[in-house]
Amino acid sequence: MGASSIAVAEAREQAKALDREDPLAFTRAEFNVPTTAQIASTRLAEDSATPENDDDNKSVYLCGNSLGLQPKRTGTRINQYLRTWATQGVQGHFKPLADSPLPTWLDADAKAAELIAPIVGASESEVAVMQTLTTNLHLLMSAFYHPDINGRHKIILESRAFPSDHFAVESQLRHHGLSPETSMITVQSPFSQDNVLSTYDIMSVISTNAADTALILLPGIQYYTGQLLDIPVITAFAHKHGIFVIWDLAHAVGNVPLSLHAWDVDAAAWCTYKYLNGGPGCIGGLFVHERNSLVTKAITDPHPEEGYTNRLAGWWGNDKSTRFAMANKFHPVGGAAGFQLSNPSVLDITSLSASLEVFQLAGGVKELRKKSLKLTGFLEELLNGMSEEDRAIFRIITPSDPDQRGAQLSILLEEGLLGGVMTELEKRSVIVDERKPDVIRVAPAPLYNTFEECVAFVEAFSEALAAARKTKV
Numbered sequence: 310m311g312a313s314s315i316a317v318a319e320a321r322e323q324a325k326a327l328d329r330e331d332p333l334a335f336t337r338a339e340f341n342v343p344t345t346a347q348i349a350s351t352r353l354a355e356d357s358a359t360p361e362n363d364d365d366n367k368s369v370y371l372c373g374n375s376l377g378l379q380p381k382r383t384g385t386r387i388n389q390y391l392r393t394w395a396t397q398g399v400q401g402h403f404k405p406l407a408d409s410p411l412p413t414w415l416d417a418d419a420k421a422a423e424l425i426a427p428i429v430g431a432s433e434s435e436v437a438v439m440q441t442l443t444t445n446l447h448l449l450m451s452a453f454y455h456p457d458i459n460g461r462h463k464i465i466l467e468s469r470a471f472p473s474d475h476f477a478v479e480s481q482l483r484h485h486g487l488s489p490e491t492s493m494i495t496v497q498s499p500f501s502q503d504n505v506l507s508t509y510d511i512m513s514v515i516s517t518n519a520a521d522t523a524l525i526l527l528p529g530i531q532y533y534t535g536q537l538l539d540i541p542v543i544t545a546f547a548h549k550h551g552i553f554v555i556w557d558l559a560h561a562v563g564n565v566p567l568s569l570h571a572w573d574v575d576a577a578a579w580c581t582y583k584y585l586n587g588g589p590g591c592i593g594g595l596f597v598h599e600r601n602s603l604v605t606k607a608i609t610d611p612h613p614e615e616g617y618t619n620r621l622a623g624w625w626g627n628d629k630s631t632r633f634a635m636a637n638k639f640h641p642v643g644g645a646a647g648f649q650l651s652n653p654s655v656l657d658i659t660s661l662s663a664s665l666e667v668f669q670l671a672g673g674v675k676e677l678r679k680k681s682l683k684l685t686g687f688l689e690e691l692l693n694g695m696s697e698e699d700r701a702i703f704r705i706i707t708p709s710d711p712d713q714r715g716a717q718l719s720i721l722l723e724e725g726l727l728g729g730v731m732t733e734l735e736k737r738s739v740i741v742d743e744r745k746p747d748v749i750r751v752a753p754a755p756l757y758n759t760f761e762e763c764v765a766f767v768e769a770f771s772e773a774l775a776a777a778r779k780t781k782v
């Protein structure tokens with residue numbers, strides 16, 4: 310690749326064969342893949358948008374790690390939801406819609422929890438579809454971080470955490486009157502220049518701070534490097550030291566198989582706009598292990614709040630049977646649903662549920678992972694096979710061990726090339742994302758990307774590198 314057109318032709322033939330053999334190839338037709346004309350258009354006005362036609366040239370969209378593509382059935386389901394609202398008004402809360410899998414609005418959250426539970430490996434009662442990622446991290450910390458300045462008060466997180474996670478931790482500490490300088494511990498790798506963290510790096514920091522750490526917040530998959538951490542092993546190690554762990558699964562959910570219950574994870578939160586294709590800013594989710602949300606007292610108990618986990622509460626977390634009684638005693642429903650605050654946006658839940666229907670069609674995340682391993686492995690092989698001239702100016706920083714990554718490969722470019730490479734890729738209708746200062750993240754999503762698109766990417770990338778080299782500032 311990158312030099313010889315024969316190599317490109319061979320790779321394309323190989324990719325075509327892999328696409329033909331792919332048992333999940335059919336799910337691509339479930340998605341709206343932007344065409345090259347749509348991507349090139351500079352205005353979004355309805356009259357200038359190019360109508361999509363299946364014969365049109367499609368863009369190469371490898372950005373599902375940032376925003377997943379729109380499933381075609383999202384429009385169908387949202388229109389059904391809109392019809393219910395238009396024709397029923399408030400009665401939509403209670404009336405099921407004929408000829409549609411959509412539940413009544415009152416049951417929308419429970420139904421969505423049912424769909425998300427297998428994706429994260431939890432029971433339905435351990436998950437709630439609610440709020441957004443950063444909010445959910447705050448809600449979990451408010452419930453499970455109880456600092457004791459003379460005992461456990463520290464929070465451990467990675468040194469290059471996604472800024473929102475870092476801000477959330479810092480502000481939690483300040484909220485409790487603590488200083489990040491004394492109570493925030495960050496993990497970084499002493500060995501890896503790219504800050505790929507070994508399990509040992511993380512365990513060492515836990516060991517050193519074991520006596521006074523209350524909480525650990527870590528990413529299932531690190532957003533920048535694409536590294537998949539060993540969730541069960543790190544969780545077990547933290548538990549041995551009496552530390553509660555919250556996992557941020559933004560980049561892991563819908564990407565790699567998760568078994569949160571079996572791994573004994575304490576709590577986790579995620580967003581749904583990446584591999585779950587819920588749409589920008591769509592409703593998020595959280596997991597609370599059943600042992601952490603036990604409702605030990607019956608609702609008829611004179612002091613029902615005793616025995617309930619401490620939490621920031623709202624009426625939607627109240628038991629359904631008394632939610633509308635308009636009494637002011639909080640009776641949380643057992644499980645993660647008891648952490649809900651407000652009635653959720655049914656528009657959001659409808660959008661997410663439409664995409665989760667496609668996950669069901671595909672046979673779930675385990676099936677998708679089989680394809681994902683092949684797809685990302687193929688992309689890696691193509692990148693490693695590029696010309697020496699190309700390879701001299703980029704390096705894949707994502708672990709090469711497939712068990713330590715999901716779909717994403719992060720490519721570190723030589724300094725000064727990022728802007729030029731992104732411009733050149735966009736000219737060729739190749740959509741990936743940039744993370745300053747020097748990384749592009751490329752994520753073939755098994756629900757809609759093809760092996761042929763991996764070849765198209767590498768071809769465009771080689772041309773982009775050549776062009777960027779010339780214009781490098």
Ligand SMILES: Cc1ncc(COP(=O)(O)O)c(C=O)c1O
Pocket residue numbers: 441442443444471473474528532557559560580
């Ligand atoms: C790891 C991580 N944490 C937090 C966020 C912020 O999510 P949100 O804006 O949905 O709160 C994102 C993505 O934006 C993310 O990737």
Ligand SMILES: Nc1ccccc1C(=O)C[C@H](N)C(=O)O
Pocket residue numbers: 374375376532559590
């Ligand atoms: N929601 C967004 C809105 C605008 C720009 C980026 C995002 C992202 O989601 C970024 C993503 N969390 C990331 O890992 O880069």
